[in-house]
Amino acid sequence: MVTPQQLIQRQDDAAYLLTRAGLRIVWTNEAFDRFSAANDGGTSLSRRVRGQSILSFVPRPLKRFYAELYNTVARARRPYRHDYRCSSRSQRRWFAQYILPEGSYVAILNVLAATQPHENMGFRSDWSTYVGGDGTALQCPHCRRMAEASTGVWSLFPECFEPDAGAPPTQPVLCPECEWYFTAPCLIGRASTSFLSSHLAFQPAALRTVR
Numbered sequence: 001m002v003t004p005q006q007l008i009q010r011q012d013d014a015a016y017l018l019t020r021a022g023l024r025i026v027w028t029n030e031a032f033d034r035f036s037a038a039n040d041g042g043t044s045l046s047r048r049v050r051g052q053s054i055l056s057f058v059p060r061p062l063k064r065f066y067a068e069l070y071n072t073v074a075r076a077r078r079p080y081r082h083d084y085r086c087s088s089r090s091q092r093r094w095f096a097q098y099i100l101p102e103g104s105y106v107a108i109l110n111v112l113a114a115t116q117p118h119e120n121m122g123f124r125s126d127w128s129t130y131v132g133g134d135g136t137a138l139q140c141p142h143c144r145r146m147a148e149a150s151t152g153v154w155s156l157f158p159e160c161f162e163p164d165a166g167a168p169p170t171q172p173v174l175c176p177e178c179e180w181y182f183t184a185p186c187l188i189g190r191a192s193t194s195f196l197s198s199h200l201a202f203q204p205a206a207l208r209t210v211r
């Protein structure tokens with residue numbers, strides 16, 4: 001019998017356990033520290049996040065989606081898979097997130113599903129073209145594109161991942177493409193209707209492989 005702690009420790013990518021009530025982070029794996037260090041989160045991130053609700057780390061426009069997703073799994077004790085984008089400056093990356101009921105916990109396993117170098121990344125215009133009347137620039141928290149204030153055109157350039165010293169403050173707003181991805185009724189509905197009847201059969205065998 002694989003314990004929830006062993007399950008997440010065996011994952012190559014970031015994984016963590018949440019309490020079913022309150023969705024508080026109680027356990028993270030080594031890959032979580034490696035991932036956060038590689039993405040400028042620092043190696044002490046796991047100590048700082050434990051005990052806190054995972055929703056406090058979710059960008060505002062995505063809180064409702066993830067709250068519904070995780071709470072649905074916690075209540076129904078059925079698994080769900082959700083794919084999301086988490087690119088770096090050099091790579092376009094899609095992850096599959098498995099949300100699994102594991103005893104008194106909800107386990108979150110993030111598995112790298114697809115990656116390729118960025119192609120045709122654009123060039124940044126002067127920062128002033130992205131700043132709106134409130135002094136901030138809009139950035140999508142999912143694809144990380146930023147919107148030009150005057151045209152509303154969303155584009156991706158290297159500074160979307162590593163802002164330089166002159167970058168304006170940003171506020172997270174979903175771009176139209178990601179807004180559709182996270183809020184389309186067919187997807188929200190799927191979060192509560194696409195459960196399979198067997199927990200174990202739903203999971204790729206690799207997630208539980210003993211190393």
Ligand SMILES: [Zn+2]
Nearest residue numbers: 140143175178
């Ligand atoms: Zn987007």
